[in-house]
Amino acid sequence: MTQRARYLSHHPERGDCIVYWMSRDQRVHDNWALLYAQHKALEKHLPLVVVFYLTPHFLGAQPWHFTFMREGLQELEKLLATYHIPFFLISGSLEEDFLPFLVRINPAIIITDFDPLRIKQQWKHSLAHRIPKSLIEVDTHNIVPCWIASDHQEVAARTLRPKLHRLLPLFLTDIPPLEKHPYPWQGVSPFHQWPPSASLPPFCPPPGETAAWKAFRQFLDQGIHRYATDRNNPLAEATSHLSCYFHFGNLSPQRVAYEISHHPTISEPNTSAFLEELIVRRELSDNFVFYQKHYDSWEGIPSWAKKTLDHHRDDPREFLYDKDALEAAKTHDPLWNACQKTLRFTGYLHGYLRMYWAKKILEWSPSPEEAITVAISLNDRYFLDGRDPNGYVGVLWSIGGLHDRPFSERPIIGQIRPMTFSGCARKFSVSSYIQWAENLYTFSG
Numbered sequence: 001m002t003q004r005a006r007y008l009s010h011h012p013e014r015g016d017c018i019v020y021w022m023s024r025d026q027r028v029h030d031n032w033a034l035l036y037a038q039h040k041a042l043e044k045h046l047p048l049v050v051v052f053y054l055t056p057h058f059l060g061a062q063p064w065h066f067t068f069m070r071e072g073l074q075e076l077e078k079l080l081a082t083y084h085i086p087f088f089l090i091s092g093s094l095e096e097d098f099l100p101f102l103v104r105i106n107p108a109i110i111i112t113d114f115d116p117l118r119i120k121q122q123w124k125h126s127l128a129h130r131i132p133k134s135l136i137e138v139d140t141h142n143i144v145p146c147w148i149a150s151d152h153q154e155v156a157a158r159t160l161r162p163k164l165h166r167l168l169p170l171f172l173t174d175i176p177p178l179e180k181h182p183y184p185w186q187g188v189s190p191f192h193q194w195p196p197s198a199s200l201p202p203f204c205p206p207p208g209e210t211a212a213w214k215a216f217r218q219f220l221d222q223g224i225h226r227y228a229t230d231r232n233n234p235l236a237e238a239t240s241h242l243s244c245y246f247h248f249g250n251l252s253p254q255r256v257a258y259e260i261s262h263h264p265t266i267s268e269p270n271t272s273a274f275l276e277e278l279i280v281r282r283e284l285s286d287n288f289v290f291y292q293k294h295y296d297s298w299e300g301i302p303s304w305a306k307k308t309l310d311h312h313r314d315d316p317r318e319f320l321y322d323k324d325a326l327e328a329a330k331t332h333d334p335l336w337n338a339c340q341k342t343l344r345f346t347g348y349l350h351g352y353l354r355m356y357w358a359k360k361i362l363e364w365s366p367s368p369e370e371a372i373t374v375a376i377s378l379n380d381r382y383f384l385d386g387r388d389p390n391g392y393v394g395v396l397w398s399i400g401g402l403h404d405r406p407f408s409e410r411p412i413i414g415q416i417r418p419m420t421f422s423g424c425a426r427k428f429s430v431s432s433y434i435q436w437a438e439n440l441y442t443f444s445g
């Protein structure tokens with residue numbers, strides 16, 4: 001457990017409680033940051049307190065994203081209470097509301113979960129500079145802690161994969177349970193400044209840790225057994241739909257990987273195909289965002305991609321759409337429109353279609369820089385799992401050749417890997433998908 005933790009600031013460790021500042025990993029079970037905080041609290045015979053800071057403006061998050069999170073946290077609060085661990089939710093300004101609250105409850109140590117996003121790193125930096133308390137970060141999102149897997153930005157999956165596989169025997173273990181905490185909290189009564197409620201999209205999955213486990217069990221019963229052969233077919237229902245639960249931290253990727261690798265009836269090549277996405281691809285995203293400060297813009301893409309896109313900058317574009325037209329699904333391409341409608345009604349899009357969706361934005365934008373900006377903005381606004389390292393990497397992979405290789409030259413996209421309507425039609429029935437998306441609209445009333 002201690003290998004997953006690193007000090008961000010060091011101070012004498014005296015105080016009235018141990019705080020777990022929960023942020024990215026919103027779950028009670030299988031949470032190394034919470035377990036580590038309990039370990040420290042038991043060592044020091046102190047109460048353990050979980051605090052959550054909520055900012056009303058978080059990247060492109062919409063009110064319904066906050067509702068999804070809120071409902072998950074309300075479930076979590078009740079579950080934590082059964083372990084005698086109070087939960088506080090402080091909203092407003094970090095400097096004026098959250099940090100003063102921390103000072104007030106006087107923790108001996110603050111433990112937090114790891115998140116490579118710029119805004120989260122800034123929050124931690126601010127805390128470390130303003131509060132003279134030890135701050136420890138625990139990576140409970142990656143199976144191999146991000147800074148242990150690699151100490152630099154990796155070129156591609158092929159360079160990170162062997163490093164992860166070498167370390168997996170050490171880190172891909174079972175996870176111990178949380179204990180009922182023996183030192184009760186006797187300070188201020190827990191309070192929560194919940195964000196206002198908004199309606200979720202009509203076909204949004206249910207929020208929270210219990211729902212996440214249910215979705216995982218359903219995937220174990222069904223999709224995983226067809227994952228290797230059918231995962232690129234959006235109509236086959238062979239993917240897990242777990243990304244929103246990973247994004248909000250309702251489910252531990254390590255737990256999922258552990259259960260799948262020890263499952264008696266899941267056969268190869270399904271196990272390997274799924275673990276490649278869940279471990280290598282997902283952890284590659286954190287690697288990129290952690291080590292590349294331009295992770296969400298043109299500056300972050302590889303130089304071969306910049307060169308080829310620059311070369312084709314002035315190519316004529318047959319179709320040009322601005323953000324409003326894209327948002328409203330008003331393009332000439334019925335498959336693209338179906339993707340955008342699916343997103344609006346479900347908050348989810350199948351992985352294969354996410355690539356198509358982003359690559360077309362490159363073809364229909366006046367410049368690659370604008371394509372990246374628009375795709376990220378739509379991704380963060382409409383995807384339930386948006387505002388995530390996977391989203392920034394997904395967009396830069398599709399539009400900017402990140403972690404990919406050059407292909408043969410084409411107009412506008414240069415050597416970026418192409419994806420076409422006819423290519424999709426060879427993989428699955430495009431007309432059935434379009435019809436399915438139309439039905440979502442009809443059934444959503």
Ligand SMILES: Cc1cc2nc3c(=O)[nH]c(=O)nc-3n(C[C@H](O)[C@H](O)[C@H](O)COP(=O)(O)OP(=O)(O)OC[C@H]3O[C@@H](n4cnc5c(N)ncnc54)[C@H](O)[C@@H]3O)c2cc1C
Pocket residue numbers: 231239240241242243244246247277278279281282285349350351352354355358379383385386387388390391392393394395397398
């Ligand atoms: C343009 C574009 C945008 C994307 N935006 C996001 C996003 O905002 N949030 C997000 O979580 N993922 C994003 N992805 C990555 C991927 O498409 C989704 O994680 C996946 O489709 C989610 O569906 P699932 O849970 O059913 O996946 P499954 O196929 O069941 O995969 C299981 C898990 O593996 C991980 N995974 C799968 N594919 C990838 C991948 N290509 N890269 C990294 N991790 C992967 C995810 O955690 C996923 O939940 C994006 C990809 C592209 C090309």
